[in-house]
Amino acid sequence: MASQESHLTATLLTSILAAVLGSLQIGYHTGNVNAPAKIIEEFFNHTWRARHNQSMPDHSLTLLWSLSVSIKDFGALLGSLGVKYLADSYGRRNSILIVNCLSVVGACLMSASKVSKSFEVLILGRLVFGLFCGLVMSLNPLYIQEVSPTNLRGAFATLNQVSFASGILVGMVAGLETMMGTEHHWAMMLSLSIIPALIQYLVFPFCPESPRYLLINQGEESKAEAALLRLKGNTDKVYAELEEMKEEAAHTQTGVTISEFFKKRRYKQPIIIVLIINLGSQLSGFNAIINYSTRMFQAKFDEAKYLTLGVGAVNVTFTLVAFFLMERAGRRRLLLTGFISIAVCNLLMTIVDSVLHLVPELRSLQVLLVFCLISAYELGPGPISWFIAAELFDQPGRPIAMAFTSMLNWGGKFVLALLFPPLLKLCGAYVYLLFMIVALFAFTFTWFRLPETKGRTFDDIAEEFRGAEGIPLHNKAGFNTFT
Secondary structure, three states: OHHHHOOOOHHHHHHHHHHOHHHHHHHHHHHOOOOOHHHHHHHHHHHHHHHHOOOOOHHHHHHHHHHHHHHHHHHHHHHHOOHHHHHHHHOHHHHHHHHHHHHHHHHHHHHHHHHOOOHHHHHHHHHHHHHHHHHHHHHHHHHHHHHOOHHHHHHHHHHHHHHHHHHHHHHHHHOOOOOOOOOOOHHHHHOOOHHHHHHHHHHHHHOOOOHHHHHHHOOOHHHHHHHHHHHHOOHHHHHHHHHHHHHHHHHOOOOOOHHHHHHOHHHHHHHHHHHHHHHHHHOOOHHHHHHHHHHHHHOOOOOHHHHHHHHHHHHHHHHHHHHHHHHHHOHHHHHHHHHHHHHHHHHHHHHHHHHOOOOHHHHHHHHHHHHHHHHHHHHOHHHHHHHHHHHHOOOOOHHHHHHHHHHHHHHHHHHHHHHHHHHHHHHHHHHHHHHHHHHHHHHHHHHHHOOOOOOOOHHHHHHHHOOOOOOOHHHOOOOOOOO
């Protein structure tokens, strides 16, 4: 254990905590629009009336509100496209600092919408902030994975999700009527994410760049060594890691274009794994519940907003559980447990929802099931889907893989935010069966195809895929975590 503890230097911890301030901002703007929706809709209506001397039709108002909420995910989808260019041109740390200004601009625009009496400014602010989301949710795991010691890589990458979930909870609290979700304060509430953005600008420039980027991408061995010394604080470990990086550099070419990325044999298996795990996570129902929980509870409970806070609290608790389990249980086991639990929760949600009109007392069980589904998601699929690509790909492929992850995640969120309300109308309670099928498929695929990456070096993992085409990975030595 002593050798593991010596890895934890103050510089390493500061670097990781400074990086995850970005996901805290994203979580904050995910959680803060749920409760004050009615007040902001009223502002939209009031603005329209001032311009056109008549109220906005109800259907237009609903459409405009849906656009305001989902435009962030659309912006994130666009932002994902810039990950490879930024990460390879400016480095991992500098890219995070560059895109942080999008968060500041977005927050300023959102809070200025009230003074300027323009809902267009609010929508533009959410779009700009969305660009930041798409970039930072890929750049963060990329940086964290590359600076972390192998034995703590997964746990530290999970901190990104812990920070995101904490942001959602803080946003939910800030959005309450008893806090800042009021007619007078909602614009100020939307600007609060500037605080963590500014803290990041004060701290992060003093943190080291990713040593892997410096050595493998830039060929700057002395700078990589200096960065490693600051992060590890132990000369022996520095030389061991430098050797490992040089070995990886010898196996990889310097750059990979996007078309090469999708054509290379060694990337085919990891691409399919990332595709299934990310879509399985996004389309298994979690996002529908996070977006529409207040409305789901409103129909049945007077204190719907406080139940939604419960959703936020469960979310944070189980990301913390995942943080502590990640290096003990491993990625594979947590993913399998998460997916099968999500499938069971969705099946039970269908049954409970179908008989709710006959047995109204079951509505408390429905709330319990929502909490169970969220805890199952955050135990594995939630955090792992964001960082698994960084572990499965080598240095040249990693930035494209993270951009691909970001596009799948935000695209899945965007599609679900758009399609869930009409699907609910069309299928009623049976909409959860669709989520169950997705979760079961992801479970089966993970069981047969996902290698365990816990405690293995990047080069060791990449070795499994080099020149390989369709090897059944679970049969390879070192892959089966159930032995």
